[in-house]
Amino acid sequence: MIGFIIRHPILSTAAAVIIALNFTDAPLSHAFEKANVSEVMGLDANASGLRDDVESWIQGLYPEAAHPIRVAAEQLGKAYQLGMLAFHENSPALKNNAIQAYGIAQACVGKHFSPEAAAKINAGIEKAMGNTSERAQYVVALKAQHARVVNSNPGTYSCPY
Numbered sequence: 745m746i747g748f749i750i751r752h753p754i755l756s757t758a759a760a761v762i763i764a765l766n767f768t769d770a771p772l773s774h775a776f777e778k779a780n781v782s783e784v785m786g787l788d789a790n791a792s793g794l795r796d797d798v799e800s801w802i803q804g805l806y807p808e809a810a811h812p813i814r815v816a817a818e819q820l821g822k823a824y825q826l827g828m829l830a831f832h833e834n835s836p837a838l839k840n841n842a843i844q845a846y847g848i849a850q851a852c853v854g855k856h857f858s859p860e861a862a863a864k865i866n867a868g869i870e871k872a873m874g875n876t877s878e879r880a881q882y883v884v885a886l887k888a889q890h891a892r893v894v895n896s897n898p899g900t901y902s903c904p905y
Contacts, residue, residue: 784832793822798872820849824873827886847901855903
């Protein structure tokens with residue numbers, strides 16, 4: 745546990761805030777002073793649903809558009825991006841869509857890759873998407889909500905391809 749906190753201080757801080765909020769029942773949007781939407785979402789010039797910096801990073805690692813890891817990484821990144829918007833705006837409908845997108849992305853990563861490769865894909869995208877404290881807060885919130893759904897109803901999500 746201590747090792748995780750040292751290696752991932754932003755995610756650890758965000759997790760602690762979310763746990764505290766669950767006990768106080770305060771809305772997540774007040775955990776940190778809210779930045780404006782464009783600061784949280786970042787630039788997406790081509791409107792792909794994924795921040796340009798993360799998209800460029802993925803394309804740099806996997807230039808072939810049909811490469812399975814690139815497809816999985818982009819799908820997972822888009823789910824995180826939607827989750828950031830949903831939690832930033834505190835929109836229940838968007839949250840449900842984001843949790844579903846994240847669940848499907850996780851199911852596909854798990855279906856098409858070994859556990860080791862899946863862990864690397866997840867860690868890389870999570871780190872890239874949660875590169876500020878507010879973004880990290882939303883990454884953790886999305887993962888926590890997804891875990892609640894999966895724990896209460898295993899087998900909820902499946903990969904369509």
